[in-house]
């Protein structure tokens with residue numbers, strides 16, 4: 025079998041899987057067919073709901089699936105959704121697949137998250153929702169954004185793909201807006217290879233989400249014994265997470281506090297060590313009100329040097345990386361009529377950002393090695 029092993033001495037990500045995840049996956053395989061919504065998926069939904077203090081949780085096949093579910097539920101043709109351009113394609117895809125239009129707004133230079141002032145500039149009669157992305161697990165300015173949403177009667181969809189375990193003003197990210205979307209992709213803080221979850225405190229939203237997620241049928245309520253038969257009731261999709269992956273995700277959620285703590289320790293050590301060269305780079309800043317989960321550790325360097333620094337770090341065996349070519353500058357963004365140079369802060373951040381390895385297994389000596397390499401390069 026071809027094995028695409030990571031060749032780097034210090035990879036960008038490492039999963040925090042152990043015997044618990046292995047045992048859980050085997051138990052799920054032995055106990056059933058591996059289809060979704062069996063015992064492990066139910067336990068996963070309950071565990072997330074308890075941990076994040078959110079009423080309803082539906083495990084999904086991916087973070088992308090959760091975003092598609094949110095958009096299918098809340099949007100119609102002709103609606104507009106304001107979102108950052110400095111994000112993953114899944115955000116804009118979900119909006120387009122629901123028949124609505126993504127409208128990109130610029131981000132804040134310090135937090136790399138949607139700037140409330142820029143959101144307000146983009147509101148039109150067609151705007152139906154704001155899709156916030158808590159980049160790197162740092163919270164968006166949620167008080168201001170919720171205020172804008174309430175004043176303009178807009179939904180707030182939280183893309184919390186990076187933000188599991190992070191909070192804002194004591195509330196878990198992904199539980200503040202109308203719906204929250206999480207990812208358990210192999211690179212995320214809680215990982216099941218592929219996977220995700222949709223969360224809401226709104227019973228009506230949950231009831232419809234359950235149907236869309238289950239191919240447009242009321243099978244979920246049939247499975248709970250609430251009806252004798254199930255049938256097709258609306259246009260739906262297949263967005264359910266396999267019970268085998270749910271079993272792995274469940275073990276990861278149980279370890280989430282430990283994972284967050286190890287990432288925090290590593291980030292604090294990084295910040296301490298990087299102080300020496302802080303005149304040459306921009307260090308990550310904790311956005312106001314955030315208790316971060318340190319999903320990503322990103323620094324910024326001068327535009328002209330950024331790619332050279334990434335290349336040099338890679339030559340040292342360190343898997344440094346850029347992040348997000350802004351969506352408005354992408355091939356698809358141009359097809360939507362977006363103009364480059366439209367969102368100067370997004371463009372500045374995207375062309376200066378460097379992601380450094382960050383995961384719970386990173387050691388102090390690996391961090392020392394990364395910082396020493398950066399010092400030499402700079």
Ligand SMILES: Cc1ncc(COP(=O)(O)O)c(C=O)c1O
Pocket residue numbers: 086087088089111112114115157183185186206207208209218219220
């Ligand atoms: C901001 C953001 N949203 C959504 C996703 C999609 O998550 P998934 O890979 O689980 O589909 C990603 C992927 O990394 C992401 O970075």
